[in-house]
Every structure is written in C-alpha cells, then in structure tokens.
Amino acid sequence: MKAYVQRYGHDVISGLEAIFTNKVKSFLTALGIIFGVAAVISMLAIGNGAQQEILDQIKMVGVNNIIVSPTETSINEDADESGSADGVQISTKKFSKGLTLLDAQAIEEILPTVSKVSPVIDFNYSAILNGKSKPVVLEGVTNSYFKLFEIDLSNGDLFTQEQNENGFPVCIIGDNIRKVFFNQEDPIGKNIKCGQTWLKVVGVIERRDFTASASDEMGISSTDNKIFIPAKTMLLRFKNRSLVRADEVEELMSRRNQESGSSGSENLNQLDKIIIQVAETEHLSSTAEVIRRMMLRRHNGLYDFEVTIPELLLKQQQRTKKIFNIVLGVIAGISLIVGGIGIMNIMLASVMERIREIGVRQAIGASRKDIIVQFLSESTIISVSGGIIGIVLGVVLSKTITAIFDISTIVSVFSIIISFGVSVLVGVIFGYIPAKRAAEQDPVNSLRY
Secondary structure, eight states, X not given: OHHHHHHHHHHHHHHXXXXXXXXXXXXXXXXXXXXXHHXXXXXXXXXXXXXXXXXXXXXXXXXXXXXXXXXXXXXXXXXXXXXXXXXXXXXXXXXOOOSOHHHHHHXXXXXXXXXXXXXXXXXXXXXXXXXXXXXXXXXXXXXXXXXXXXXXXXXXXXXXXXXXXXXXXXXXXXXXHHHHHOTTSOOTTOEEEETXXXXXXXXXXXXXXXXXXXXXXXXXXXXXXXXXXXHHHIIIIIOOTTOOOHHHHXXXXXXXXXXXXXXXXXOOOSOSEEEEEESSGGGHHHHHXXXXXXXXXXXXXXXXXXXXXXXXXXXXXXXXXXXXXXXXXXXXXXXXXXXXXXXXXXXXXXXXXXXXXXXXXXXXXXXXHHHHHHHHHHHHHHHHHHHHHHHHHHHHHHHHHHHHHOOOOOOOHHHHHHHHHHHHHHHHHHHHHHHHHHHTSOHHHHHHO
C-alpha cells in the first residue's frame, strides 16, 4: 500500500505542478464548473425558498380548513323557463339573508366531521388612546379562530365563555397595536377606544412573520394590525349588517339611484366569512361538498356564497413550484455538463501540447497507469477546486438575491452535496478520455515530436 501511495502520489503531484505552471489556463478551464455549481445551488435555493413559502402559508391558513365566504351575485342552481344558458341564471324571485351567525352554528352542530368553526366579521375603524390614533381592522371572532390559525398569545388569555356569549367589550390586540399604544407598559387590563366603544385588553398576540404574497382570499392575513373581539360583541356593540334600519334603506336606495349602472354592491351579509376545520384530511373534500349543499338549502337555492379549500389550492401551487424547481435544477445542471466538456477539450489540447513530456516520462519508466493517473488527477483537481469555489459563489449569490430582490432563498445541504458530487464526477468522466489518449502515445514517436 505504501508503495502504491508513493508511486501514484508522485503522479498526482506532477498533475498539481502542471496546473500551477498553467494557472490562467487552469482557471479558465474551471470557470465552467464554477458557474455550473453556483447556478445549481442558487437555482435550487430559489426553488426551496418558494416551496418553504408555500408551506408557511399552509401553516398560516391552518390545517384542513374550509372557508365559506359571500359572493356579490346570487345564482339560482335550478334553471326555469326564464333561465339563461348552461342551466344557471341570476335569480330575482328568491330571497337569502346571506351569510349569518346561524349558518356557522348549524355547520358546527350538524356535521360530525367538523372539529372547529369560527365566524369572522371585519370592519375598519380607528383605535384611539391618549391622543394617538391608528387605523385598524376590527375583527369579530370566537376562540376557535386562534386555534384554527395556530395563533399564540405573548401575554394574557383568550376570551372567556361568558365574554363570548354575552358580548362583553373586551379585545385581543396585535403586536403593532401594542407597540403604538402600550410600548412602555403592560396592556393587559387597560382600555382602548375603537369607534365609540371602549374595549378592555385581555390578550396580546405574538408577532408573526407575514409574507406579502399571501392571499387574504385564502384566509391569510397579518394579525399585527388587528384588534380581535368576540363575534357577538361586534354584532351587539358595533354593527350588525343583518339589521337594516329605515334610514339605512333610504340611504342605500338614494346611493343606488345616484350610482345606477355601477357594478359595485354593498356587502349586506352578517358575516364576512366562516372558517371551518375538518378533523381528518381524507374528509376535507367530502365535507366541503356537504357544506355547499347544506348552505344552498339554507339560502333558498341561491349561490350567494363560495366554498374554498385553501390548503388544496396551496398544495397545488406547491406541486407546480416543485416541478419548476426541478426544471431550474436541470437547466443549471446542463451548465455543469458544458463545463465538463470544456475540461475535456482543454485536456485534449493539453495532451497534444505535452506529447514530448509524456514520451520522456514513459522513457524513464512511467507506465500507462502513471500517465492516466497524472492527467486524470489534473482534471479532477480542477473540477474539485472549481466545485468548492462554485459552492461559495452559489451561497453568496443566493444571499445577494434575497437582499436585493427580496426573494426568499434557502440553501440546502442536499443541493451542495449534489452539485459538488456532480462536479467531481464530471471531472473524472470527462478527464478520463484525454488521460487515456495520453497513455496510448507511442514513447518513441513522442520523443521525436
């Protein structure tokens, strides 16, 4: 073993000497590998960042959640004589109260596959305290809402059963609300004015990282600028859209007359959405279909609602981005192959330039294996060093993309191992052909060259 190490170690040293003798040529040869490895690592980092963003959004929308939201147009499923094409028509004969608290209660009580349900009512208000004012989103929910979206409190407690059922003026505030109004003090037990109502703070939500590309239609939104109150508190103390007063009817009719021909319409639903969590994943689609049929019956056959499954939509996006990630990796991998071809071309040219050197080594006792090891070690060392430099460049490039373009990138150990392994493999495979050609040179003819 020692003899083998000494013999072939000398061949490797000879390869190193050749590399350092031709530094510029060796560096230019390694450029293909360097950029290839850097491209693989940075492209896979972009793809991994996109996939992680989707996973974070799935966590934010909650596991196995279904969202029922109102739509602007009421559609009658059963076409009659005045119906339009495709068996669907806009109904003007039937009446629906829209999305109400009773719908949420019915879903929770009737469906055995449902584990949690929370109504959601949104209004924009201004929070006021000690001369400070800040626009906020006031959101009426139940305690199930915080469990549905895995929202934790940094301080305080959730609403009590008594506060939920009787509509007490209590609230749970987001982290930004705490910083604006209670930066230097504990907000628990303090009061904050929202609209014309004073609310007692009973809890503070832990700050959450929020991705700007997350869609509120999927139920994803930042909690930092929100004030949460019990749903019944919203209906009793703020606004209940299902209760229409005479002055509101006159105002609405006057506005419609002034804006005739406009496509906009005011939301008259009591709730802005109902969020339902299904106990088992396999019951997700079937439960959504049962909810759709149940809501259709409760709304007199009118499609004035929409049932969506955010998790399935996000998983579909995840599959799409995974395919995109594979395509990026393949495209970047092609550059590694091109780099390997570059190594082979340069090494073949090097063989032609060093025929006399090969003849001298063979004349003083070097075997074909020695010549192969020497030239193979050159190509392998070039590819390995290029791979190491490419790894550093790829990591730096990934961090630069995140800093400049605000695109999430995640450099994985897997991508580093794969790209480096391929670079070494490319050096061995594409270096063997020139090495074999060098070993096959006739020593007599080489010395005459």
